[in-house]
Amino acid sequence: MMILGLVRWMQPVHGYDVRRELLSWSADKWANVQPGSIYHALRKLTEEGLLREVATEQVGARPARVTYGITSKGEDEFQGLLRGHWWNLGEVVDPFFAAFSFLPALPRDEASAALRNRARLLRAVNDSLRAAMESGWMKDDKPVHVGWMWQLSIARAEGEIGWCERIADLIDAGVPYLPEDYAEEPAWAQFGTLVAEATWHGGPTPDRPSPDQSSPDQPSSNQSSPDQPSPERSSREQPSPTVDGERT
Amino acid sequence: MMILGLVRWMQPVHGYDVRRELLSWSADKWANVQPGSIYHALRKLTEEGLLREVATEQVGARPARVTYGITSKGEDEFQGLLRGHWWNLGEVVDPFFAAFSFLPALPRDEASAALRNRARLLRAVNDSLRAAMESGWMKDDKPVHVGWMWQLSIARAEGEIGWCERIADLIDAGVPYLPEDYAEEPAWAQFGTLVAEATWHGGPTPDRPSPDQSSPDQPSSNQSSPDQPSPERSSREQPSPTVDGERT
DNA sequence: TTGGAGTTAGTCAATTTTGGTTATTACGCT
DNA sequence: AGCGTAATAACCAAAATTGACTAACTCCAA
Numbered sequence: 001m002m003i004l005g006l007v008r009w010m011q012p013v014h015g016y017d018v019r020r021e022l023l024s025w026s027a028d029k030w031a032n033v034q035p036g037s038i039y040h041a042l043r044k045l046t047e048e049g050l051l052r053e054v055a056t057e058q059v060g061a062r063p064a065r066v067t068y069g070i071t072s073k074g075e076d077e078f079q080g081l082l083r084g085h086w087w088n089l090g091e092v093v094d095p096f097f098a099a100f101s102f103l104p105a106l107p108r109d110e111a112s113a114a115l116r117n118r119a120r121l122l123r124a125v126n127d128s129l130r131a132a133m134e135s136g137w138m139k140d141d142k143p144v145h146v147g148w149m150w151q152l153s154i155a156r157a158e159g160e161i162g163w164c165e166r167i168a169d170l171i172d173a174g175v176p177y178l179p180e181d182y183a184e185e186p187a188w189a190q191f192g193t194l195v196a197e198a199t200w201h202g203g204p205t206p207d208r209p210s211p212d213q214s215s216p217d218q219p220s221s222n223q224s225s226p227d228q229p230s231p232e233r234s235s236r237e238q239p240s241p242t243v244d245g246e247r248t
Numbered sequence: 249m250m251i252l253g254l255v256r257w258m259q260p261v262h263g264y265d266v267r268r269e270l271l272s273w274s275a276d277k278w279a280n281v282q283p284g285s286i287y288h289a290l291r292k293l294t295e296e297g298l299l300r301e302v303a304t305e306q307v308g309a310r311p312a313r314v315t316y317g318i319t320s321k322g323e324d325e326f327q328g329l330l331r332g333h334w335w336n337l338g339e340v341v342d343p344f345f346a347a348f349s350f351l352p353a354l355p356r357d358e359a360s361a362a363l364r365n366r367a368r369l370l371r372a373v374n375d376s377l378r379a380a381m382e383s384g385w386m387k388d389d390k391p392v393h394v395g396w397m398w399q400l401s402i403a404r405a406e407g408e409i410g411w412c413e414r415i416a417d418l419i420d421a422g423v424p425y426l427p428e429d430y431a432e433e434p435a436w437a438q439f440g441t442l443v444a445e446a447t448w449h450g451g452p453t454p455d456r457p458s459p460d461q462s463s464p465d466q467p468s469s470n471q472s473s474p475d476q477p478s479p480e481r482s483s484r485e486q487p488s489p490t491v492d493g494e495r496t
Numbered sequence: 497t498t499g500g501a502g503t504t505a506g507t508c509a510a511t512t513t514t515g516g517t518t519a520t521t522a523c524g525c526t
Numbered sequence: 527a528g529c530g531t532a533a534t535a536a537c538c539a540a541a542a543t544t545g546a547c548t549a550a551c552t553c554c555a556a
Contacts, residue, residue, distance in 0.1 A: 002346045004355075016535050029339050035322050036514050039536065062520050064536045081290040085347030086354065089369050092278055094340045098250045098279050099333030100400075103393045105253075106334065114334040121337050143425050145351045149420075152348075152411050159407030163400050170396075177391050178523090266504045284544050287506065292542090310550055311505045 002031060003041045004050060004078050007068055014065040028064050042068055050074030104177050112168040117162035122157040129154055179213050250279060251289045252298060252326050260302050262313040263287050290316055293470030320432055352425050360416040369404040377402055428450035 006018055019035050028034050033041075045051045046068065055070045070078070103111060129150045254266055278281050281289075289320070293299045302317045332429065351359060377398045417428045 002343075005346075005350055008258055009350075009354075015537075019535090027346075030341060032341060032513095034514060036516085036538095037512075040512070046386075059534090060521065063518090065535055082347055082350055082353060085343050086359070087365060089366070089373070090343040092340060092342045093278060093280060095250075095279075095333050095338040097400075098275075099330055100397055102257075102330055103331060103396075104391070105256075111334075117335060118337070125337070130414035143352070145348070148351075149345065149348055150413050151415075152345075152408065155411040155436075156404045157407070159405070162401065163403040167396050167399075175392060177393055197319065228343050228422060236336035244292075245417070247536085262505075280543095281546060284546090285542075286506095288542070303499090307504090308526095308551060311507085311548095315507055 001034065001041060001045065001079070003075060004045055004070070005082070007045075007051060008070045008075065012067045012069050014057075014067045015042055016065065018042070041068075045074070050077050073153070090121055108171055108174070113169040115164045115168040119161045119168075120163050122164070126154045126157050139189065149163075249289060249293065250329070251281065251286065252293055252318070253330070254323060255290075255293075255299060256318045256323065256326055260317050261423050262305075262315045263290055264313065264375070266290070278348070297453050298325050298375075356419055356422070360419040363416040364413045367409045367416075370412070374402045473483045 003018065005015055006021065010017060010021065019038050021031055022028065022038070023035060043052065046053060051068045051074055052071050054067045056066050059062045061183050104237050106114070133147050133150060170215060251266065254269065255261055258269065263286055267286050270276065270281055270286070271283060287434060294301060295411045298319060299316045299322055300319050303313045304312050304314050381395050381398060400491070481482065
């Protein structure tokens with residue numbers, strides 16, 4: 001619940017304000033907050049004691065609007081959540097991952113074309129982000145860190161562009177999808193291994209390292225993972241190094 | 249609904265099979281499919297005519313299991329969805345984005361420490377992914393494109409690592425968050441601009457450009473923003489431009 | 497041979513999310 | 527003054543999602 005964060009910023013607000021703000025920067029896209037959920041969220045947060053109702057104004061015969069503020073308990077919770085997201089890697093969802101896992105379902109030439117197209121799209125987006133950052137409109141009245149967020153988008157996309165083209169080349173080159181001996185058998189046993197892809201950022205749920213400290217744990221010379229990635233273990237217990245079950 | 253894709257792969261399956269498979273590669277992490285949703289999804293897809301019940305076996309007194317197969321309508325739908333995700337950029341959600349937008353809520357030194365820590369974490373993850381790819385266990389019995397997906401993770405992360413360190417440096421250097429003249433005013437008018445970040449890949453919902461074409465639209469010379477950043481509008485009417493608190 | 501640990505297959509109530517709907521007022525235009 | 531459109535401020539029923547739960551079977555060890 002990052003609605004809480006918003007209420008904290010905008011202090012006394014009513015639902016519609018939150019909704020406007022959220023929609024204004026189309027947060028329904030990159031967060032997952034649809035306008036319909038807002039009132040429910042506000043009420044839920046209130047009943048959890050994280051928010052409190054500050055006032056109930058009424059203008060004319062319009063629906064009365066309730067304004068909310070944050071409680072100190074809410075402030076704590078917010079700090080906690082915030083730290084959690086700053087210090088740990090979160091689950092990213094990207095549907096393209098899911099789609100890519102069905103690679104063998106596409107004809108080779110389409111796959112590589114799509115990848116090259118993806119690279120084009122990413123470049124176009126990057127260009128327009130860069131253009132937007134140059135063009136004064138955010139030079140003076142927008143906080144700097146908005147630009148920084150765009151740069152993150154750009155940086156990630158740049159990595160991805162290279163990948164798209166490398167992989168497209170591989171596909172064009174006819175690199176086989178399956179390690180020879182695979183014949184026909186369980187054609188779908190394919191992913192199975194995606195496991196690790198997600199397993200990695202498992203770790204022992206390291207929430208909130210220490211809410212007010214600067215360098216929370218290791219002395220900066222330490223390069224091995226703080227508490228979670230343990231870079232040497234590589235492949236832990238795989239569910240089964242074999243093809244795991246695989247009935248008919 | 250990418251459950252459909254699974255059923256397509258594994259042809260006659262019953263819910264539990266799907267569930268096992270999904271859990272096995274912890275798809276509940278990187279997609280968003282919790283085991284509880286599966287049966288509902290199967291039934292919904294069936295009633296939409298994308299799947300059909302193939303049989304209803306019963307073993308002993310255990311709950312009868314219904315096996316599903318895909319219909320030709322379902323096949324079409326699947327192809328459509330697949331193409332959609334391959335040819336368009338999808339909405340990525342990453343909670344870190346949301347968290348980062350609250351940057352000014354953190355003390356500078358914590359922010360930069362957290363970013364450097366993030367870089368460390370990303371590096372560690374990358375190392376272990378790379379290690380996993382070397383170590384034979386996926387050399388022979390895992391399809392090649394699983395490795396490719398990992399490489400995508402790595403490529404993106406590499407971009408992000410650089411960003412983390414650049415930004416951490418900026419923060420350490422004391423670069424101000426707000427463009428001077430900002431004083432106090434609407435401290436939260438901050439993001440507002442995140443708009444564009446998501447608006448970008450809006451476009452006119454270009455679903456499936458043409459399943460066999462290569463270069464879909466613009467001639468790559470286009471450098472001004474495609475349809476979106478409209479760099480003039482900024483902070484609208486604030487309900488109350490006062491200081492908004494920061495109460496305890 | 498019993499007990500308990502795990503597997504199989506799926507259900508279900510409670511919570512969440514969603515997209516549309518309501519009902520009033522403000523504004524713009526002729 | 528009259529009319530239509532947009533903004534305001536929410537509500538709500540329906541759909542989706544969730545995590546916990548059931549309940550029978552299997553299989554091995556004590």
